[in-house]
Amino acid sequence: MKNSTLKFVRCADKDCETDGNQHDGTAMSKDKDHTTKIENLDPGTMTGLLKIGIIEKQRPVDRLLDRLIAVDGGEWFSNVIQEPPFNAVFADAAVLCQGPVERVEINSLKSKGKRLSGADRGQEDRLRGTLAYMLSVAAGLVHLEEMVSSQPAEVLEPVLQDLSGALSDEWSTLFASAAAATGAYRLE
Amino acid sequence: MAVMTTKRTDVFPHTQLTWLSSQLDEGDLGLAKAREHVMEVYREPLMIYVKGSSFRTLGDAEELVSGFFADRLGRTDYLSEWLSSGRPLRRWLLVGLKYYLKEQIRAKKRGGSSLAFDPDDDDQDHPSRSYNEASGRQLVARAMIQTEEDLRARGFGEHWEVFVAHHLQERLFASIGEEHGVDEKRAAVMSRTAARRFRAVLRELVTWPGASDEELDSEIRALCG
Numbered sequence: 574m575k576n577s578t579l580k581f582v583r584c585a586d587k588d589c590e591t592d593g594n595q596h597d598g599t600a601m602s603k604d605k606d607h608t609t610k611i612e613n614l615d616p617g618t619m620t621g622l623l624k625i626g627i628i629e630k631q632r633p634v635d636r637l638l639d640r641l642i643a644v645d646g647g648e649w650f651s652n653v654i655q656e657p658p659f660n661a662v663f664a665d666a667a668v669l670c671q672g673p674v675e676r677v678e679i680n681s682l683k684s685k686g687k688r689l690s691g692a693d694r695g696q697e698d699r700l701r702g703t704l705a706y707m708l709s710v711a712a713g714l715v716h717l718e719e720m721v722s723s724q725p726a727e728v729l730e731p732v733l734q735d736l737s738g739a740l741s742d743e744w745s746t747l748f749a750s751a752a753a754a755t756g757a758y759r760l761e
Numbered sequence: 762m763a764v765m766t767t768k769r770t771d772v773f774p775h776t777q778l779t780w781l782s783s784q785l786d787e788g789d790l791g792l793a794k795a796r797e798h799v800m801e802v803y804r805e806p807l808m809i810y811v812k813g814s815s816f817r818t819l820g821d822a823e824e825l826v827s828g829f830f831a832d833r834l835g836r837t838d839y840l841s842e843w844l845s846s847g848r849p850l851r852r853w854l855l856v857g858l859k860y861y862l863k864e865q866i867r868a869k870k871r872g873g874s875s876l877a878f879d880p881d882d883d884d885q886d887h888p889s890r891s892y893n894e895a896s897g898r899q900l901v902a903r904a905m906i907q908t909e910e911d912l913r914a915r916g917f918g919e920h921w922e923v924f925v926a927h928h929l930q931e932r933l934f935a936s937i938g939e940e941h942g943v944d945e946k947r948a949a950v951m952s953r954t955a956a957r958r959f960r961a962v963l964r965e966l967v968t969w970p971g972a973s974d975e976e977l978d979s980e981i982r983a984l985c986g
Contacts, residue, residue, distance in 0.1 A: 625928075
């Protein structure tokens with residue numbers, strides 16, 4: 574297979590009759606079968622895609638999001654929530670999603686998460702710690718209607734949204750609901 | 762929205778280094794797969810480099826690059842040496858190509874051929890802009906294929922479609938969201954998630970042993986041309 578003949582994007586417009594000419598208003602041109610070749614991407618779009626690859630600053634939650642969206646991220650998540658620090662607080666971590674939870678449990682998970690995500694810990698511990706912290710924040714917002722984090726709601730909301738985007742099913746719903754619940758804690 | 766990916770004939774993993782290292786440990790078959798990957802990604806950029814440099818007077822660019830691959834990648838330790846070089850593969854191959862072409866020039870001189878230029882006068886110490894851009898195009902193509910496969914494997918095919926609609930088709934999240942039955946904000950989140958995976962895959966394709974995050978950022982900036 575030669576990359577120069579790669580086709581990877583079919584036109585979004587079902588009624589499009591384009592026959593290979595530049596598609597109006599988009600960054601690509603198309604073949605008769607409505608697919609786009611990589612060499613047909615304009616330089617600006619190509620540069621934009623490359624720039625997505627630049628990190629510059631990586632927060633702990635960014636590393637967690639990268640881990641969750643990896644090919645085995647779903648499996649990793651399912652395993653981790655059955656292990657420390659989660660199983661030290663909850664017999665079944667599913668309660669974080671479904672409720673009910675006690676304030677003392679949420680605070681305990683948050684504290685353990687903070688300790689585990691310290692700079693002196695290994696990468697895997699930091700990932701688990703960050704996840705525990707964020708799950709305690711989300712469960713607190715949704716089930717207790719309490720903000721257990723000292724982070725501003727404006728900072729937390731997009732993070733909770735991104736966690737929702739990186740998870741499936743009820744866990745995605747939990748984080749989306751938590752993101753929505755931060756609205757009550759905004760200063761403006 | 763329909764999004765189509767060309768079915769790949771091989772299964773290329775997300776971590777180029779891990780994959781290349783494991784292939785090199787697997788004898789002739791693994792070595793052949795590793796060479797095939799390198800040639801697929803870098804053949805066109807190297808040809809573009811030859812065409813844009815004074816080396817083009819040596820002959821047909823495709824033949825010269827094929828000769829380079831046959832000579833250097835034919836050596837069992839060539840890719841192993843790259844893994845311990847501390848350099849991006851892009852630079853390693855370009856430097857290797859230039860050495861190879863200079864060898865060809867010296868061989869022609871020994872054979873009595875006249876040359877249009879003296880290789881000692883070739884002062885192109887840095888990869889050309891067109892080579893960088895072509896390498897970037899190939900790596901983006903690879904990363905897009907891999908990202909779509911990864912996201913669909915995770916059940917996030919719609920995230921990929923939203924990403925494509927926004928970044929390639931330049932559509933607004935409100936319109937994309939309407940198509941996918943989600944609000945504008947959710948569409949933006951889905952796109953960010955896909956972008957995050959794309960970033961990780963691209964960086965894994967670009968990285969080399971010992972590369973820091975800052976060096977990777979710098980390498981990707983160089984690929985922008």
